[in-house]
Amino acid sequence: MTMIFGVPLVALASQLVIGLFNGAFYALLSLGLGVIFGLLRVVNFTHGAFYTVGAFAAFLLTSYAGFSFWACLVIAPLIVAALAAVLERSLLRKLYGLDALYGLLLTFGIALLIEGLLQFYFGVAGQPYQVPALLSGTSNLGFMFLPHYRAFAIAVSLLLCLLTWLIIEYTSLGAKLRAATENSRLLEVFGVNVPLLLTCTYAFGGALAGFAGVIAAPVFQVSPLMGANLIIVVFAVVIIGGLGSITGAIVSGLMLGTLEALAKVYWPPSANLVPFLIMAVVLFLRPRGLFGKGE
Amino acid sequence: MRYDPLLWVENLQGWYGESHILHGVSLSVPRAQTIAILGRNGVGKTSTLRGIVGLLSRATGSVRMNGTELIGMPRHRIAYTGIGYVPEERGIYGSLSVQENLDLLPRISDRGMSLERIFDLFPNLKERRRAAGGTLSGGEQQMLSIARVLRAGPELLVLDEPTEGLSPVIVQHIGRVLNALKKDGLTMLLVEQNFHFARHLADHFYLMEEGRVVDDFAARDLDARLDTVSSLIGV
Numbered sequence A: 001m002t003m004i005f006g007v008p009l010v011a012l013a014s015q016l017v018i019g020l021f022n023g024a025f026y027a028l029l030s031l032g033l034g035v036i037f038g039l040l041r042v043v044n045f046t047h048g049a050f051y052t053v054g055a056f057a058a059f060l061l062t063s064y065a066g067f068s069f070w071a072c073l074v075i076a077p078l079i080v081a082a083l084a085a086v087l088e089r090s091l092l093r094k095l096y097g098l099d100a101l102y103g104l105l106l107t108f109g110i111a112l113l114i115e116g117l118l119q120f121y122f123g124v125a126g127q128p129y130q131v132p133a134l135l136s137g138t139s140n141l142g143f144m145f146l147p148h149y150r151a152f153a154i155a156v157s158l159l160l161c162l163l164t165w166l167i168i169e170y171t172s173l174g175a176k177l178r179a180a181t182e183n184s185r186l187l188e189v190f191g192v193n194v195p196l197l198l199t200c201t202y203a204f205g206g207a208l209a210g211f212a213g214v215i216a217a218p219v220f221q222v223s224p225l226m227g228a229n230l231i232i233v234v235f236a237v238v239i240i241g242g243l244g245s246i247t248g249a250i251v252s253g254l255m256l257g258t259l260e261a262l263a264k265v266y267w268p269p270s271a272n273l274v275p276f277l278i279m280a281v282v283l284f285l286r287p288r289g290l291f292g293k294g295e
Numbered sequence B: 001m002r003y004d005p006l007l008w009v010e011n012l013q014g015w016y017g018e019s020h021i022l023h024g025v026s027l028s029v030p031r032a033q034t035i036a037i038l039g040r041n042g043v044g045k046t047s048t049l050r051g052i053v054g055l056l057s058r059a060t061g062s063v064r065m066n067g068t069e070l071i072g073m074p075r076h077r078i079a080y081t082g083i084g085y086v087p088e089e090r091g092i093y094g095s096l097s098v099q100e101n102l103d104l105l106p107r108i109s110d111r112g113m114s115l116e117r118i119f120d121l122f123p124n125l126k127e128r129r130r131a132a133g134g135t136l137s138g139g140e141q142q143m144l145s146i147a148r149v150l151r152a153g154p155e156l157l158v159l160d161e162p163t164e165g166l167s168p169v170i171v172q173h174i175g176r177v178l179n180a181l182k183k184d185g186l187t188m189l190l191v192e193q194n195f196h197f198a199r200h201l202a203d204h205f206y207l208m209e210e211g212r213v214v215d216d217f218a219a220r221d222l223d224a225r226l227d228t229v230s231s232l233i234g235v
């Protein structure tokens, strides 16, 4: 049996797949957080709740209305986007221009509210969600067994990240977003509907989180606190990548997932600490994060 | 025939937070003419322009463009009444390329200038179209700031000190471009500290002091007023 630093290759490779899988979530979530922060200057604590709502939307649509996983993959993010748009228009908007602390408190409060409601109706126990039949198998790669669903999840998440990055860097909509991040008032004077752009950005960030929630549903249990547990690590990812950096969010998301997995193999007790250790080191060496730019 | 200016500002009062800085500015900009606002540092020239384009935190009075009231209009709709704004700080988006800056503004009319014409007027921009806006020299930034709004197709060009801090060669270049635009019938509202630059362009002058217009006269009366002007703006 092939061993790498005293660990069987099979075990290492499986952990790496799990690491990339988690990393893909980190990337999707921190990407949304980063885009929202860049444009709205809001530290969106509702993000974890959006992820949870995405998973619950899929669970409810499938259990009560018979929608397929594939349909949920499209509909659930749209539901989260709509929820996010309503929140932005009705509440968040009133706080622009105030100290960032207000936005943080509001979004934190909304997250507690959403999670509390879900707990009230569904309890804290997790609800199972079936892996779609098409993806339920595994492939023997010779050195490991690759679960199809995980491979699919990694691929589709990365594709979505890549697509987002391409839109931001190479389309005229992306140019408007980047310009609004630099100076939104002047952009408005030029005739760009910035308030609408802000709503759409918040909704889009929410949709990414909702999408991650649907992807998560078959692997983790659908539970009211699933997002709250994840979001803390995601904040570490955002800080490591550099606030507002798109590339930073994606790269550090994947990196962190992978490192976490390696830590699980080589020294299991450290796995949960890894994100925060890395965050501390990065903050010490590069206070603006790996990809952050100076202001 | 009724006097029907393109832009009509009546008793414009403006605030930055608590501080009241415009105390009733009135002026009018007739079609196809160039109007220059002169005045010392800090008298409220920039603030007047910011009030017109909706950038003051609070403004009262009346600003009418083509008869449409701009005070209270959502900021992102103001450009569509036909205003192109070239701010004092130039407002180039540093992380966007020159080309992206040029393509950034929504078209507000079918008068929008083609890229060929833009690069004809400002050949430097063509060479630097792939460069990031933040790497341009002051002169290039000013040219880009003007070029960018011309692409959108405004009826009124609002320029805040387009020659500030630029070398004589570039000032001349910008002067030639603005003169050509004027000949094409573009209306301009210009704030300028460079009096000699302004007198070659403007048809009418307004003098400001302490947030008010204190005098105005036509270009042909300028020589007779030179003493007052000198004492007010110190040229």
Ligand SMILES: Nc1ncnc2c1ncn2[C@@H]1O[C@H](COP(=O)(O)OP(=O)(O)OP(=O)(O)O)[C@@H](O)[C@H]1O
Pocket: B016, B019, B021, B039, B040, B041, B042, B043, B044, B045, B046, B047, B048, B088, B193
């Ligand atoms: N953002 C701001 N907040 C508070 N006060 C401001 C702000 N901008 C300008 N002021 C004040 O408003 C007054 C008018 O400033 P404004 O910039 O309109 O003058 P200006 O005539 O354009 O001067 P300059 O020739 O130096 O450009 C000044 O007293 C200035 O200190």
Ligand SMILES: [Mg+2]
Pocket: B045, B046, B047, B088, B160
């Ligand atoms: Mg000024």
